[in-house]
Amino acid sequence: MSIAVRGLTKEFKNKRDKNKSKLVLKDISFDVGEGEFVSLLGPSGCGKTTALTIIAGFQKHNGGQILINGKEVTKPGPDRAFVFQNYALFPWMKVGENIMYPMKKRKIPKKVRKEKLKALLEMAQLEGTENSYIHELSGGMKQRVALLRALACEPQILLMDEPLGAVDFQMRQLLQIQLETILQKKNVTTLMVTHDVDEAIYLSDRVLIMSRDHGRILGDIKVDLLRPRDRNCEQYHSYMKQLTELLKSALDGEVKNEEDEDLLDFIQKNEHKSKVVRTMLNKGKEYSAC
Ligand SMILES: Nc1ncnc2c1ncn2[C@@H]1O[C@H](COP(=O)(O)OP(=O)(O)OP(=O)(O)O)[C@@H](O)[C@H]1O
Ligand SMILES: [Mg+2]
DSSP, X not given: OOEEEEEEEEEEEOSSOTTOEEEEEEEEEEEEOTTOXXXXXXXXTSSHHHHHHHHHTSSOOSEEEEEETTEEOOXXXXXXXXXXXXXXXXXXXXXXXXXXXXXXXXXXXXXXXHHHHHHHHHHTTOTTOTTOBGGGSOHHHHHHHHHXXXXXXXXXXXXXXXXXXXXXXXXHHHXXXXXXXXXXXXXXXXXXXXXXXXXXXXXXXXXXXXXXXXXXXXXXXXXXXXXXXXXXXXXXHHHHHHHHHHHHHHXXXXXXXXXXXXXXXXXXXXXXXXXXXXXXXXXXXXXXXX
């Protein structure tokens, strides 16, 4: 299934003063092709979650259209599954019940639900947590449960809002590999919001850079690398550099807040890392030339 966003415009009314409003998205257009994995990168507050929730049909827009396979949608549907930034799990349900909830709603037989649950828990290394309550899990575990719940019903479109934001570096890389394997196999069309340049390059077919200028798309970069991707190859690093530069320009000239400072800090650290790797690569070339 494909997604087409056409001239999307969204403004929020000021709750105290009805005459005032804030224009967050202005005339935004982009496509996600059937089976494609596209990431949405951008500074905090530029409207990524707003765009994603409108595509999911969770909130209304003021202008433009969302087309799924060419048909306009305005409401949520079983074709689209959503992974929320803050998990949105049911605290009164156990892990297993949370994951099986969408299957239960679709009246999938209990035996099938149980089998699927077992396979999903195994895949995300969450065996033995089936009977735990959500408050008993770490942030990273909650994120994995949220991801499994979205995948449980095998959606054709997966919308993810920073799905791996709270997991540690190692678990993040492991889940990226698993995510890629599952999505490639199932041919799920995916739109993911992330703050992580490396994650965007590792997983995406295309990366869209959104700016604070009413969500204007600053760049639409095709990641032309074979899968599974090799983080050590030179091309990977040039994508890192290109996207980092674009992200920087998405922040330029804007009022900076604390989250922006964090992002700039991340970009600077990243630049340092990519410099080290580039030096190592160049050294490697020198050695192989010897
Ligand atoms: N329900 C709402 N009412 C009023 N303003 C809102 C509402 N939801 C979002 N906004 C505003 O819209 C802008 C974009 O918010 P959004 O959550 O889409 O940003 P984001 O790019 O996802 O940021 P982050 O990276 O921090 O998650 C922000 O200025 C936010 O305050
Ligand atoms: Mg957000």
